[in-house]
Amino acid sequence: MKVSVAAGAVNEFSLAQVQGWEAGEQESVDGESYQTGIAAYKAKTIFGVKTVQAKALIKDGKVVKWVYAKTGMEIR
Numbered sequence: 001m002k003v004s005v006a007a008g009a010v011n012e013f014s015l016a017q018v019q020g021w022e023a024g025e026q027e028s029v030d031g032e033s034y035q036t037g038i039a040a041y042k043a044k045t046i047f048g049v050k051t052v053q054a055k056a057l058i059k060d061g062k063v064v065k066w067v068y069a070k071t072g073m074e075i076r
Helices: 002-006
Strands: 018-023 027-029 032-045 048-059 062-068
Touching: 002 062
Parallel strands: none
Antiparallel strands: 018 032, 027 032, 032 048, 048 062
């Protein structure tokens, strides 16, 4: 997950913003099975600085996609 963020796979947050990393559970998304991981990061919002959780969808040891943990919407 760190390699993915460091390589610029997401524009929403940087490696320096991440406060913690956590292994997630196996999850099925759109009929595909993924291992997941969570990156908690600080982000400025209209409500002030908040901790946001990003979920990595991992297949064959590589991050395929980053999504917001609460909504499942893709992070670009």
